[in-house]
Amino acid sequence: MKLTREQLATLETPCVIIDVAQARRNIRDMQRAVTAAGCALRPHVKTHKMALFARMQVEAGARGITCAKVSEAEIMAAGGLRDIFIAYPLVGAFRIRRALALAPTLDRLILAVDSLESAQALSDAARAAGMRVEARLEIDTGAGRTGVPPRRAAELARCIAAMPGLRLTGIYTFKGLIYQGKATQDNALAAKEEGELMREAARGIRAAGVPIADISAGSSPTGVDVARTGMVTEVRPGTYIFKDQMLCREHVAQPEQIAVRYAATVVSAQHEAYAVLDGGSKTFATDIPLHAPPFYYPGYAAVEGRPDLCLSRMNEEHGILTATSGQTGLRVGDVLTLIPIHACTAVNLQNTVYLLEDGALTRHRVDARGMTV
Amino acid sequence: MKLTREQLATLETPCVIIDVAQARRNIRDMQRAVTAAGCALRPHVKTHKMALFARMQVEAGARGITCAKVSEAEIMAAGGLRDIFIAYPLVGAFRIRRALALAPTLDRLILAVDSLESAQALSDAARAAGMRVEARLEIDTGAGRTGVPPRRAAELARCIAAMPGLRLTGIYTFKGLIYQGKATQDNALAAKEEGELMREAARGIRAAGVPIADISAGSSPTGVDVARTGMVTEVRPGTYIFKDQMLCREHVAQPEQIAVRYAATVVSAQHEAYAVLDGGSKTFATDIPLHAPPFYYPGYAAVEGRPDLCLSRMNEEHGILTATSGQTGLRVGDVLTLIPIHACTAVNLQNTVYLLEDGALTRHRVDARGMTV
Numbered sequence: 001m002k003l004t005r006e007q008l009a010t011l012e013t014p015c016v017i018i019d020v021a022q023a024r025r026n027i028r029d030m031q032r033a034v035t036a037a038g039c040a041l042r043p044h045v046k047t048h049k050m051a052l053f054a055r056m057q058v059e060a061g062a063r064g065i066t067c068a069k070v071s072e073a074e075i076m077a078a079g080g081l082r083d084i085f086i087a088y089p090l091v092g093a094f095r096i097r098r099a100l101a102l103a104p105t106l107d108r109l110i111l112a113v114d115s116l117e118s119a120q121a122l123s124d125a126a127r128a129a130g131m132r133v134e135a136r137l138e139i140d141t142g143a144g145r146t147g148v149p150p151r152r153a154a155e156l157a158r159c160i161a162a163m164p165g166l167r168l169t170g171i172y173t174f175k176g177l178i179y180q181g182k183a184t185q186d187n188a189l190a191a192k193e194e195g196e197l198m199r200e201a202a203r204g205i206r207a208a209g210v211p212i213a214d215i216s217a218g219s220s221p222t223g224v225d226v227a228r229t230g231m232v233t234e235v236r237p238g239t240y241i242f243k244d245q246m247l248c249r250e251h252v253a254q255p256e257q258i259a260v261r262y263a264a265t266v267v268s269a270q271h272e273a274y275a276v277l278d279g280g281s282k283t284f285a286t287d288i289p290l291h292a293p294p295f296y297y298p299g300y301a302a303v304e305g306r307p308d309l310c311l312s313r314m315n316e317e318h319g320i321l322t323a324t325s326g327q328t329g330l331r332v333g334d335v336l337t338l339i340p341i342h343a344c345t346a347v348n349l350q351n352t353v354y355l356l357e358d359g360a361l362t363r364h365r366v367d368a369r370g371m372t373v
Numbered sequence: 374m375k376l377t378r379e380q381l382a383t384l385e386t387p388c389v390i391i392d393v394a395q396a397r398r399n400i401r402d403m404q405r406a407v408t409a410a411g412c413a414l415r416p417h418v419k420t421h422k423m424a425l426f427a428r429m430q431v432e433a434g435a436r437g438i439t440c441a442k443v444s445e446a447e448i449m450a451a452g453g454l455r456d457i458f459i460a461y462p463l464v465g466a467f468r469i470r471r472a473l474a475l476a477p478t479l480d481r482l483i484l485a486v487d488s489l490e491s492a493q494a495l496s497d498a499a500r501a502a503g504m505r506v507e508a509r510l511e512i513d514t515g516a517g518r519t520g521v522p523p524r525r526a527a528e529l530a531r532c533i534a535a536m537p538g539l540r541l542t543g544i545y546t547f548k549g550l551i552y553q554g555k556a557t558q559d560n561a562l563a564a565k566e567e568g569e570l571m572r573e574a575a576r577g578i579r580a581a582g583v584p585i586a587d588i589s590a591g592s593s594p595t596g597v598d599v600a601r602t603g604m605v606t607e608v609r610p611g612t613y614i615f616k617d618q619m620l621c622r623e624h625v626a627q628p629e630q631i632a633v634r635y636a637a638t639v640v641s642a643q644h645e646a647y648a649v650l651d652g653g654s655k656t657f658a659t660d661i662p663l664h665a666p667p668f669y670y671p672g673y674a675a676v677e678g679r680p681d682l683c684l685s686r687m688n689e690e691h692g693i694l695t696a697t698s699g700q701t702g703l704r705v706g707d708v709l710t711l712i713p714i715h716a717c718t719a720v721n722l723q724n725t726v727y728l729l730e731d732g733a734l735t736r737h738r739v740d741a742r743g744m745t746v
Binding site: 009014068069092093095115147149270274288291294313350372 | 724
């Protein structure tokens, strides 16, 4: 991302800037790779939370979009998206109510279940509303969070398929372990394992008499690889659209492909050894694993062009930059750009972002920020 | 905070709930203690970011309010607040422009400077607008972020007082070190040191011929203690209104005084050993210092009534609860309440919060969430 000194001077900091052309390239490259593998792409919108980018993804060939929560899906529906998968166990009467209200307004809404209780509640509510909704069963392929263990998938699928309010059409998974610091070859291995586990789960479910069609998997690290296994029908990467330090560390992005930056202004530089930025923990994402090893997260963001600087300490609105040399060389009023560790939580902290397109900067609302219900 | 099973069932989770009666008690207690010490109270609104609570604080006797940023101040002004101190170096043409536009709409707006450059830019802009704005000089009493070192304060104050666009009426500080894990007696000691440093700074500035009136200090941990030193004229605590685990750890709050909770629903419980909540790093505050020792931050929030559970791992929308016994005993659909580590960043992640008042739950917008400019 190239920003001129004049452009930097027009920014109201702290802020996040999205390079739209780079985001379009990232969308195109993922779509091409997944399409070439004979697989469908259903990008996760959690990263950008803006209908604008979701529409770009669909226009580039995505089958539809993935949302994490029903409130996020409502925002995307209002923004013109017509085919949505809410990849999250639809638990809670409020969530079911909102999802059932959303369903008739869309071309396709797929809801997620991962337990008998949650499927039964959804089926009952759908029946009470005179509806039959499309459902996908989540399979746990190793992330250790939601999803039924593969060994219990066929039996659960059989029970769900018999529920009158549901139409079970597929299975899905998120294999999160690849985020724990493995290298490229491990991503490929993880993708192969992910594909095989899903193919086996689908085989078992079909053998139990449930003719599911969709086998959905894949994150930004494994998305392309798992599509290429030929064992799944759809992948759901999210972060690939903007990319970040984490994806570079996972060897599935190059620094020049990162389409997102923070910008911040030096508001105080009383000492040679450190300077203070106008952003802190209300601006910079802090979702670093508890007790992560220091070498893995040396700072909260990387200052572009200044590898000697470290954003090592923050309060809510203060970010303290130290220099390895002991001298930051920074002056009050300097505007710096920084690369996020994690694009998704970085964007979610902002009410608006700047879009950089054709050399012009415009502000754009983060439509679904804070939409966690 | 007492929530009935019926009330919990009405919540759309994940969410934050504020016990308004407890917040009022916290407001009243801080106001009484500070007033009794002969000091003025100017609460920091960063914690609640809602004009409703700022008005309660002023109605209870606060002199005015403190904001971190100009965008936060604009929201508070729109909410009827008339006396605002933006306790942040006003650096950046955009920030100065917005502050100068805000000033004539208020009874009093105090702006902050901590360097010659920032003061000069503000003075020049004020002059160009035909204005003279009230300014306060920030003193660094040990937090190691913004603020001029005490030894340079008098000379800087003399220069600022001579600037035609500024009216230097006071000094202020934030002494952050008391957040680093010291006990009560250390808070009192820190408050004494804070008071003495500010009294000395004021003395030096007055001796240099600048007749400042306001000496402002104090956070939630040191607020009451520093007011009682008699060495400052105003204190600016923020977190005291809701309180949190951090303030309990600092021995300036009791658990029963905490007026803020998260609520979250168990969406998946496939294994005895862990269950999954419907909130993750987009719901629960994660601003834990980098490389903090594990014993100090065992989890991202404390589950009420279940000290055996630990919220130790999160993705964006998933929170994994483990149990020391190896058995969570949780079931899909269970709604839990949790106590935040840090109230300020917890509230800032939400678009709305539930207010619990007279037994009724209503939703209220977090007016200034994400207002970091």
